[in-house]
Amino acid sequence: MQTKYLFYIIIGLLSNLTSVRAQQVIPSSKLTIQGRAFAESPGFHRVDTTKYHDLPPAVKKLYTHSAGLFVTFRTNSTKLSIDWETVDAALGNNSTPIMSRGFDAYVKESNGWRFAGVARPHLKNAESSFTVVENMEKTEKEFLLYFPLYKGLRSFQLQIDEGATFTPTVQKYDKKIIVYGSSIVHGASASRPGLAYPAKISRSINADVINMGVSGNARMELEVAKMINDIKDVDLIVMDCVPNSSPQQVKERTFAFVQELRKAHPNTPILLIESITRQIGNYDQKWKERLQEQNANFKTEYDRLVAAGYKNLFYIPTDHLIGDDYEGTVDGTHPTDVGFERMVKIIQPEIEKILDLR
Amino acid sequence: MQTKYLFYIIIGLLSNLTSVRAQQVIPSSKLTIQGRAFAESPGFHRVDTTKYHDLPPAVKKLYTHSAGLFVTFRTNSTKLSIDWETVDAALGNNSTPIMSRGFDAYVKESNGWRFAGVARPHLKNAESSFTVVENMEKTEKEFLLYFPLYKGLRSFQLQIDEGATFTPTVQKYDKKIIVYGSSIVHGASASRPGLAYPAKISRSINADVINMGVSGNARMELEVAKMINDIKDVDLIVMDCVPNSSPQQVKERTFAFVQELRKAHPNTPILLIESITRQIGNYDQKWKERLQEQNANFKTEYDRLVAAGYKNLFYIPTDHLIGDDYEGTVDGTHPTDVGFERMVKIIQPEIEKILDLR
Incomplete structure (x- = not known):
């Protein structure tokens, strides 16, 4: 009996090992933060609030929120995950946690950006991890990832398949x-x-x-x-x-x-x-x-x-x-x-x- | 100087007293719970789950959520507030707290129900109090109040103006x-x-x-x-x-x-x-x-x-x-x-x- 159990345990461990595929970590520093007026703003702030010290204090704080910021990149990964930390775990009572502290992702198609998935934040911790989308075809696609709207984003990193291609991109706009x-x-x-x-x-x-x-x-x-x-x-x-x-x-x-x-x-x-x-x-x-x-x-x-x-x-x-x-x-x-x-x-x-x- | 401060304190207290008008409390027992298939269900449950003991346990629990339930009543109050308690304070990460643990109110007009306001829940406590709408004209109106969708509602009471009329109503439907x-x-x-x-x-x-x-x-x-x-x-x-x-x-x-x-x-x-x-x-x-x-x-x-x-x-x-x-x-x-x-x-x-x- 004991030998039989040991056998099942070993089989179980092996199947776990093969299902948890190795992942490639992409630090945020590899990406260009887009969607903000001042490229030189610190971290994921919209504005360098030390430069504009005469703004009302509440306004200064709000311009540290990452509203409207995004990154874009190409990859042929079959899976896209994000680990991130916001300045705190607080939420609003009239909005979704995904909006205030999460991300959403889009893929570029011939007729525009198409929704791909979201990263849902942890409800009690400022640190979260979430798989935005998986089981994708292994073709290269360009992704757009919007940052949380109602919170300062402290840090983030992406996880994609080991061996997948990865190229940061920058969007060009006429206006x-x-x-x-x-x-x-x-x-x-x-x-x-x-x-x-x-x-x-x-x-x-x-x-x-x-x-x-x-x-x-x-x-x-x-x-x-x-x-x-x-x-x-x-x-x-x-x-x-x-x-x-x-x-x-x-x-x-x-x-x-x-x-x-x-x-x-x-x-x-x-x-x-x-x-x-x-x-x-x-x-x-x-x-x-x-x-x-x-x-x-x-x-x-x-x-x-x-x-x-x-x-x-x-x-x-x-x-x-x-x-x-x-x-x-x-x-x-x-x-x-x-x-x-x-x-x-x-x-x-x-x-x-x-x-x-x- | 001291007399002058005392004067301001008394004025302040008086103005507070007059602005906090006395309120009339309407216990939930005065109202008819509508929107559920089984009128005899306990509390604010949709189903008497003791009666249907062969339902899967998860399904039984979900039928204790107050989804779809509502009350209706007439009042000429200028203000409508709710005090309520849900079974716990937990929230979803893909929805608003108002949807899962709050209320929304509508007023009957000649062309149907018109939105009037919401009750936003406390984010950490199961007990909440909120003023749905105030500064209304003192005309009699019929209100519809929807219960929280994603949570069991433990208790609630309404607060309206002292001296305001109050009549519970029941909606009649053909289908x-x-x-x-x-x-x-x-x-x-x-x-x-x-x-x-x-x-x-x-x-x-x-x-x-x-x-x-x-x-x-x-x-x-x-x-x-x-x-x-x-x-x-x-x-x-x-x-x-x-x-x-x-x-x-x-x-x-x-x-x-x-x-x-x-x-x-x-x-x-x-x-x-x-x-x-x-x-x-x-x-x-x-x-x-x-x-x-x-x-x-x-x-x-x-x-x-x-x-x-x-x-x-x-x-x-x-x-x-x-x-x-x-x-x-x-x-x-x-x-x-x-x-x-x-x-x-x-x-x-x-x-x-x-x-x-x-």
Whole structure:
């Protein structure tokens, strides 16, 4: 009997050994971090916040989140895994852990990037490991991997088959678009990182669409405009910054913000977008009134800018932005993938028109 | 100076006292739990699992989740808050805490239920309190409140304005539909409880659509069919139970499951739905093959049932069920609100046709 058990144990060990194939580790240092305005930002931050020390402290912290950042590479591996660490394990109550602390991957096809898989984060630990996709054909493919939206990414490495090819790539884009905004631009509450609306538009029109969203913020501080003025070769600046600006702040800051941007971007088109119609205002009269006042003031300031002779300004009103059935948000404020899909249907054609992409 | 500070402290206290208005507590016992097949189920369970002791243990546990359950009531309160406790504080990594452990509320309008707000759960404690909506006009409105989808609800109470009217209501429906299925029916990964597809269809066609989804399960065990046979006055049974059934199980169990249902529901229409096309199978060849085999076997069994003389069977293939752009799921398996919206666009017209609702 004992010999028989020993035999089964040995067979078991051998089959385990053969099923755990050796893996090739690709450190993050081999890859080019893309999707950010300032290539020299430390680690996986969007902005070198030591350089822009006059930004509000909350905004500085938010620009250490890896929202909108991604890497691309070619490999013929049959399996792709990621080990990574975020600055902490905290989660949001209105979003998925995959969106805030995970990754999603896409593969380049002749008609664009196609979804391949996600990395789901550990719910209690800042460190996670996950296999994004396996059992793939052993053909070389180009992958795009979006970083977590709502958290600083501390480190990551890829794991692919031992012996698989690996070539880091860099995407080339004809146009660069800066999207400055609130939690909605930041990505709440897309279900996964690549479904934030700047990322969706980026894949759809093949442009470098930079996510400058700062959750709970985007109150048009002049320091932010000055920072945006350091970004070179910008083809379009999107100002989706009404939601967290009080009606008074919209009134006081919109003109000055655009005026400041014009110092470095004299002719760059600027697209001003009203706040989406927050569905919490369906019955909450205070939210409803605040929203109407915010958007009315934004329109007044836009009209004042135009009257003052500013050119190349464009405007999208709140109408229909997240649809008309009241089912476009998770919580009355933050669009779901449904809300983002509807926003893109209105915003993207406007961008294509402005940039003459059609 | 001290007198002046004392004055400010008193003013501060007074203004706090007036802003914290007295609240009226409505215990859950005043309300009728709706949206479940068995009214006599204990607490907020969907099924009395002591009665159906032959169900697989995992399935029994899942039928203690409050998926699909809701209450309705009229009030003229300007504010609606909920205090509640779930069986534990655990969360999923591919869904929002609002969906798994929170509530969402709707108000009845002349053209249907309109979103009003959500209750966001505490992320670490099983006990939560949240104000769903406030600053409402003091007119009487009817509210619908969906329970958490992915957790047992232990207790809840409502808080409304002191002196506000309160009348529990019960919805009347012409049609009762049982939807038996996997995590997708259960609600993963809608952003909030009311956006699970049975709930969406329920509001849309004003039918009693019962969520019998069991995450990670729905493998067509005969014990489940026997339980469904105890449900009275059923107008339609939906079988969306392919995703977790192996190709072999689909082959072995589909015919017998329908045969069993026909013992108690001899003429009730049964709608068989293929598994959605899991987008993890875009590149994972094993998932892709498994899915094709599952659905092919399901179709074969449907054809066998029809050939054997079973009537009133209907069939929806996987084609286009979650769209064709690969952006309908959070993780390659579970539809987001986008995926559910697309599924409903195909499933609902079929249901309306079967039930002659048009």
